[in-house]
Amino acid sequence: xxxxxVEDEPELAEVLRQGxxxxxxxxxxxxxxxxxxxxxQVRNYDLLVLDIMLPKLxxxxxxxxxxxxxxxxxxxxxxxxxxxxxxxxxxxxxxxxYLTKPFGFSELLARIRALLRRGxxxxxxxxxxxxxxxxxxxxxxxxxxxxxxxxxKEYEVLEYLARHAGRVVSRTELSEQVWAxxxxxxxxxxxxxxxxxxxxxxxxxxxxxxxxxxxxxxxLKVPDSESES
Numbered sequence: 546x547x548x549x550x551v552e553d554e555p556e557l558a559e560v561l562r563q564g565x566x567x568x569x570x571x572x573x574x575x576x577x578x579x580x581x582x583x584x585x586q587v588r589n590y591d592l593l594v595l596d597i598m599l600p601k602l603x604x605x606x607x608x609x610x611x612x613x614x615x616x617x618x619x620x621x622x623x624x625x626x627x628x629x630x631x632x633x634x635x636x637x638x639x640x641x642x643y644l645t646k647p648f649g650f651s652e653l654l655a656r657i658r659a660l661l662r663r664g665x666x667x668x669x670x671x672x673x674x675x676x677x678x679x680x681x682x683x684x685x686x687x688x689x690x691x692x693x694x695x696x697x698k699e700y701e702v703l704e705y706l707a708r709h710a711g712r713v714v715s716r717t718e719l720s721e722q723v724w725a726x727x728x729x730x731x732x733x734x735x736x737x738x739x740x741x742x743x744x745x746x747x748x749x750x751x752x753x754x755x756x757x758x759x760x761x762x763x764x765l766k767v768p769d770s771e772s773e774s
Contacts, residue, residue: 546570546571546591546592546661546681546704547570547571547572547573547588547589547590547591548565548570548571548572548573548590548591548592548593548594548657549572549573549574549575549581549584549585549588549590549592549593549594550562550565550572550573550574550575550593550594551574551575551577551578551580551581551585551593551594551595551596551599551604551607552574552575552576552594552596552599552623553576553577553596553598553599553600554596555576558574558576559574560650561574561594561653562574564650564653564654565657566697567697568654568684568697569684569697569700569701569704570657571701571704571705571722571723573588573590576600577599577600577601577602578599578600578601578602578603578604578606578607579601579602580601581593581595581599581602581604581607582602582607582610582611585607585611585616585618586611586614586616589618590618591618591619591661592618592619592620592621592657592660592661593611593618593619593620593621594621594623594653594657595607595608595620595621595622595623595640596622596623596624597622597623597624597625597635598624598625604622604623604635605634605635605638608620608622608635608638608639608640609638609639611639612638612639619641619642619660619661619663620639620640620641620642621640621641621642621643621644621653621656621657621660622635622640622642622643622644623643623644623646623648624643624644624645624646625645625646641660641663642656642659642660644656658682661682662682670682672704672707672708672710674707674710674754674765674766674767675752675754675767675768676688676689676751677707677746677754679703679704679707681704684700686700686703686746688746688751689751693745693746694745695742695745698723698738699738699741699742699745701723702719702723702738702739702742703742703746703765705719705722705723706755706763706764706765707765709765710765710766710767711764711765711766711767712764713758713761713762713763713764714762714763714764715761715762716735716762716763718762719735719762719763720735739755739757739763742755743755752768753768754766754767754768
C-alpha cells in the first residue's frame with residue numbers, strides 16, 4: 546500500500562518515511578503543500594498523512610482541492626494545535642481523522658490501519674497468486690501455509706508484482722514505483738532483490754511463480770506448462 550506523507554519538518558518527515566517503510570508501506574514524501582498536492586494528483590495513494598501547517602500551500606487547502614477534484618483517498622491530518630475549532634475545521638474540509646503533535650508512532654500506525662479498513666468500499670486485504678498469499682493489512686506472506694520472512698523492500702517488490710500479476714513489469718517501472726527512481730534502473734540492484742525474492746518464494750520443489758523475462762522485466766504468474774527463465 547502506498548502512502549504520501551506531506552510534512553515540512555525534514556527530520557519528522559524522514560522519521561515517518563523510515564518508520565512506515567519498516568512497516569512495509571511504500572512511502573513518498575513532500576515537504577510543502579504545493580508538491581504534496583501535485584503528487585497526490587498525479588499518483589493514486591491508499592492514504593495521505595497531511596500536516597496542516599505547510600509552506601506554499603497549507604494542508605487544509607490541499608485537502609479541499611483534492612476533495613474538489615473528487616479524490617476520496619483517506620486523509621489523516623497532523624496538527625500542532627490542540628483546540629477543538631481547528632480539528633472541526635479539518636474534519637469539515639474532508640479529513641477522515643486527525644492526530645495532534647507530538648504523537649507516538651504506534652498510535653499513528655493504529656490510526657492508519659483503521660483508516661485503511663474504513664470507508665464505503667472495504668479495501669482489498671489479500672492478494673493471491675496460486676498458493677502464494679499476501680495479507681496487505683498484516684504484511685504477512687505465505688506459500689503453502691508456510692510463512693515467508695521478507696525484508697521491507699522485498700515485501701514492497703513482491704506486493705507490486707502481485708498487484709500486477711500476469712503481466713510483465715519492467716525494470717524502469719519497478720525503479721519508479723518501488724524505489725521512486727532513486728537509482729539507475731539498469732544497475733544490478735533490482736537483479737539482487739529479485740534473486741533474493743525468488744529464493745524465498747520459489748523454493749524447490751515448488752512450481753516457479755516469479756520469472757525473469759529477458760529484455761522485458763519480471764513476471765509473477767500462476768504456473769503453467771511453459772516456463773520462462
